[in-house]
Amino acid sequence: MFESRKSPPRVLIASDHAGLTLKSAIQKLLPQWTWIDLGPTSTDSVDYPDFAEKLCRELLSEKANLGILICGSGIGMSISANRFAGIRAALVENPSSARLSREHNDANVLCLGARFTAPEYASEIAQIWLSTPFSENPRH
16 A cells, blocks of 8 residues: 655745855755755855845745745844735744744744854754644634
8 A cells, every 4th residue: 555645845945144054054954844945055245135035925925835034143034024914934042932933823934043053953943843833723
């Protein structure tokens, strides 16, 4: 008997120049996810709002269900992403907040700060965030 295999959800990911290394590390440490890397591809200085906008527009056009944005602190990406109707971006710094941002708030964009989060810890946060469903409890 054949088992139907559901392919992993497609996840959008983007950063600015400060988040490039962490972005690459997360993709490498979490190969079970299907990554759609929206850039950048070098450490040349870029404007983080451009990459937040690119990811949000792709997410809103239903190219994927979830997205991850990374900049130096995560704050700029969070503010930029939350300007888009339909985006619920959460700046997360620990596994508990990752779980709660999905379970209670149905966050569809995870924001991380590359200057404050080690790659292994960021990958743990991302794995929990990506794996946690929204509770759909009416109070949330």
